[in-house]
């Protein structure tokens with residue numbers, strides 16, 4: 580396996596929350612980073628913090644709904660660092676609302692970001708990993724990818740899709756591994772309630788208030804750093820071990 584200090588990771592949705600914490604955790608292990616999200620100022624600030632701590636990072640402004648912009652992120656990693664060991668497909672939104680409100684713009688947006696954006700990441704990085712015969716694709720899903728909640732039907736649908744796509748990809752790569760010995764791993768990280776800015780993506784006011792109430796009802800929700808630690812756990816497993824899924828909730832989460 581490539582030495583950790585030679586490894587290169589792409590993180591989408593690196594400008595806040597789980598993506599930002601994952602970036603700092605990986606930088607602490609010497610992994611070189613390509614950081615993608617739409618908010619350039621946040622990426623610039625994170626890049627500075629990584630560099631101040633002795634790490635390497637490149638910020639690339641990217642809207643994952645645009646396939647060309649995702650390709651540019653992957654190209655940057657390949658051109659500047661020469662390889663891609665880890666892709667963390669983390670960018671996501673959660674515009675919760677009851678189906679009866681028929682918020683079709685929200686449906687489009689969450690399908691575009693949570694499913695298509697993730698697929699673009701895979702589609703652009705996988706050919707490079709296949710060529711290298713090594714790599715690790717980490718898809719950030721949710722408990723909503725395992726269960727279905729009222730007011731979250733479409734969000735749950737997108738996260739169930741993340742699980743389906745990940746497992747399909749994993750089993751195809753496993754079959755190929757038997758043929759050519761590739762070591763490309765696929766991991767799904769499925770968090771419960773994490774204190775991040777995600778509630779800001781709930782655009783239906785009534786649903787946002789409900790979601791805020793639910794999130795604030797936790798004495799101790801998960802922190803982004805907890806999720807970053809679970810990502811590190813999967814990455815640091817021996818190369819023949821593929822941690823397929825980590826479902827992780829705060830102790831007080833009942834659903």
Ligand SMILES: NC(=O)c1ccc[n+]([C@@H]2O[C@H](COP(=O)([O-])OP(=O)(O)OC[C@H]3O[C@@H](n4cnc5c(N)ncnc54)[C@H](OP(=O)(O)O)[C@@H]3O)[C@@H](O)[C@H]2O)c1
Nearest residue numbers: 592594595596597617618642643670671721773775776777
């Ligand atoms: N927080 C939770 O309770 C929780 C639970 C389960 C799963 N998750 C999942 O965890 C992932 C990260 O969310 P978070 O909780 O860390 O929330 P967050 O702080 O809001 O982070 C979301 C990230 O996604 C990026 N993003 C959103 N739309 C994007 C787009 N079109 N193109 C590129 N980047 C985009 C945002 O960056 P820009 O706005 O700068 O583009 C931001 O960096 C999501 O997939 C979410 O579904 C979160």
